[in-house]
Amino acid sequence: MDREIRDLIRQMNSANPLWGAPRIHGELLKLGIEVSQATVAKYMMRRRGAPSPTWRSFLRNQAEGIAAIDMFVVASASFRLLYVMIILGHARRELVRTAVTEHPTAAWLSRQVTEAFPWDTAPRYLLRDRDASYGSYFSSRVKAMDITEVITAPRSPWQNAFVERVIGSIRRECLDHILVFNERHLHRVLFSYVDYYHRSRTHLSLDKDCPDPRPIMPRRIGKVIAIPKVGGLHHRYERLAA
Template structure:
């Protein structure tokens, strides 16, 4: 830490020195490095603070990587990428998992769905809540008995039959050099295979997504179906906007 404070102090002092003085000091430092390299092992051990200083200077002024002599530029870039992966691995770590549904509750859900074939997941979920059993509706639907019936239309058949009336949208993530995340949005028309919208934002709210969809489809023929994933960003505002436009929402 003392080295970092010393480096910051040196930067502040440099602001008040002349250009000739700075260039002379740079030449002296480089010559000292050349002498030092002749008397030390080729492989130098770097502390965590050393790596942090190199990576920080590389992030602030990428061209400084050309001045490196005791470490390869590719090594500093590798340190930066490793730090990025470690940072987001730490930030996205799973703090706690969803509690496991007890075997007795799973059997009860299955028995209720078999005994009451007209009951769907919302009805069974409500009955379980009345009994004091805390469980999500998604879990209820997962453990309900599957009823055999005529095969449903597959996705390939659905897309082939309704391609002219389908739009699809998807969010993807782009990491930046400063450890921030940008979110890209792509909306395409399946029938014409045409990109209707390409947007970028740092905060993909439901309102922003709804506005992008409205702008993409507002001046064209309204599609019949919208295909998207179940990302949490598609909130209630987005769902209401899709319904008001007259599009059938089909989350996958």
């Protein structure tokens, strides 16, 4: 193993303390560095703590026609509760839409679905939980778009596993490390994270590629540079031509 590669693994590990061996391995593959994930783990700095959970496969055969919607709560610095709505496409784990509000009414949620899916791009199925915010108005709008609602059982978040995993990633990789001041600030933070999520973050379920595929950069192009993302919480690594 070249010293340059060992140093790069440790540099990525130091600059991105939230990353594990799979994420660093994915970045190295995008830089044209062919090493095994076990080798990456060998040269990482040792930290205490439990390993990240694996991403369980869920409804894989019908992923193209499935989307999921869910909400989670973020407390601002002034202790106001802000509700974040996300719509996730299962095919390539893309965040189709994110939105923030203080009052998640059925009419507001319906409008988010309409704007997320123009009439000719609507998925066949939409997974959601039993939150009372959706209501009959939301169900009528979804039905008019020829989307079949799949409602999970009570207290069974594992039945909507993909979107729950994304919410966990947003919290662990972004919001748990940022103090949110207000709704506008939360919009900006989410916009920055979604851009990183789509264009830079490698995903285990996508063979360590991004929702927007990243090209592999051969080693002959030049040296490796780090590009800060999400305010420096994460980095994207590319090769810069000499």
